Amino acid sequence: MRVISGGYLLVCDKEFNIIKNGGVCFDEKIIETGNGEELVAKYKNADILNLGKNSVIMPGLINPHVHLEFSANTATLKYGDFMLWLKSVISLREELQNRCTQSLIEGVLDEILKSGTTSIGAVSSFGLDLKPCVKTPLNAVYFVEAIGSNPAAIDALFEDFQSRYHEAAAAKNSSFTPAVSIHSPYSTHPVLARHALKIAKDENAVVSAHFMESLHERKWLDSGEGAMGEFMKNFNSHAKPMTTAYEFLELFNGVKxxxxxxVHAKDEEFEIIAKQKNALIHCPRSNALLGTGALDMKKALNANVPLLLGTDGLSSNISLNLWDEMRAALFTHQSYELNSLAVLLLNSCTNEAARALNLNKGRLKKGFDADIIALKLKEPPQDTSDIPLHAILQTTTAQKVYIKGKEIK
Ligand SMILES: [Zn+2]
Structure with missing residues (x-):
């Protein structure tokens, strides 16, 4: 049993309580949070650690959307426009796969841990990331991806999906959970999607899907036209959208x-997402690099869609660090009051993400997993209400990382 105490404790509950001179007592789970000195007096036999007045103690961050298999990319892929990027992914993905070794993925996971992220949602297209995701101390929700649009190949595509899913399911343990990904409405045949979603329902697995990332996708699904249409017609001159946006969203009714x-979803689509109790992952830096425009967060929040923050992969980002992502979000959404936006972002990366991924994490409350991080601020602000903002502005790596109560060095 340990007690760590410090300057500020962010509970990351609904009210976003901040406890000055706070502390937390934990073993594998959180036992109690409150005033640091009182906890030290109460739990005399615990290992005691006081991190000082510049420290912030909070739940470990949760990054629900990464693509580790594209971690070899730095400048291989083309940025600036979604279609340019997509074409470069299709022509260079094999080269990127070949360069993506297990040790490269392990190094990327170590960097993620150092930043203070303790859980990830990893979308896996090929299975190259399976071993590193099982081995890492990070908690991983592992989204096995179903992708492919050729109706003649659906059986083969589903067989390949199933074999990757079964391999992941066989590796399941308390920190590795198999899950299902349907790549997107323009790339996954609805019949293949239905087969994969049946598995998700039967196994009570969480599902991940890209949706309305670019205006090209919007135009293609709505009218069968535009740059995505021209691109699809290179493969099949009679290519048509496989689904409407509405039909695609409906596939996920009853599945978490x-x-x-x-970015290009309509109000009524956010309402469907909310009604189906699904969530939305916002990736502002990926959107900026692929020229897709910025998400209108108010539309999503007005429809009561739970909002999470993800980095996407190194295929469309310069780091998988959620602090970098939160800073980018602060600079993107300038119409928000700054301190409320900081709180919204910290909530997105902790308790909202935990709820969406079915994890007993993301809060410093009795009974939750003791996934805890401590940050060291260079200079704490005068007002306690400015702590969330300064945690985001001043952090790149965590000073301490605990996962299920165990310190990760
Ligand atoms: Zn993605």
């Missing part, structure tokens, strides 16, 4: 789903 991007 995290939709990623939705």
């Amino acid at each position: 789903t995290l939709f990623t991007h939705a």
Whole structure:
């Protein structure tokens, strides 16, 4: 049993309580939070650690959307426009796969841990990331991806999906959970999607799907036209959209789903996402690099869609660090009051993400997993209400990381 105490404790509950001179007592689970000195006096036999007045103690961050298999990319892929990027992914993915070794993925996971992220949602297209995700101390929700649009190949595509899913399911343990990903409405045949979603329902697995990332996708699904249409017609001159946006969203009714991007979703689509009790992952830096525009967060929040924050992969980002992502979000959404936006972002990366991924994490409350991080601020602000903002502005790596009560060095 340990007690760590410090300057400020962010509970990350609904009210976003901040306890000055706070502390937390934990073993594998959180036992109690409150005033640091009182906890030290109460739990005399615990290992005691006082981190000082510049420290912030909070739940470990949760990054629900990464693509580890594209971690070899730095400048291989083309940025600036979604279609340019997509074409470069299709022509260079094999080269990127070949360069993506297990040790490269392990190094990326170590960096994620150092930043203070303790859980990830990893979308896996090929299974290259399976071993590193099982081995890492990070908690991983592992989204096995179903992708492919050729109706003649659906059986083969589903067989390949199933074999990757079964391999992941066989590796299941308390910190590795198999899950299902449906790549997108333009790339996954609805019949293949239905087969994969049946498995998700039967196994009570969480689902991830890209949706309305670019205007090209919007135009293609709505009218079968535009740059995505021209691109599809290179493969098949009679190509038509396989589904409407509405039909695609409806596939996920009754399945706990995290939709990623939705930059070009309409109000009524956010309402469907909310009604189906699904969530939305916002990736502002990926959206900026692929020229897709910025998400209108108010549309999503007005529809009561739970909002999470993800980095996407190194295929469309410069780091998988959620502090970098939160800073980018602060600078993107300038119409928000700054301190409320900081609180919203910290909630997105902790308790909202935990709820969406079915994890007993993301809060410093009795009974939750003791996934805890401590940050060291260079200079704490005068007002306690400015702590969330300064945690975001001043942090790149965590000073301490605990997962299920165990310190990760
Ligand atoms: Zn993605």
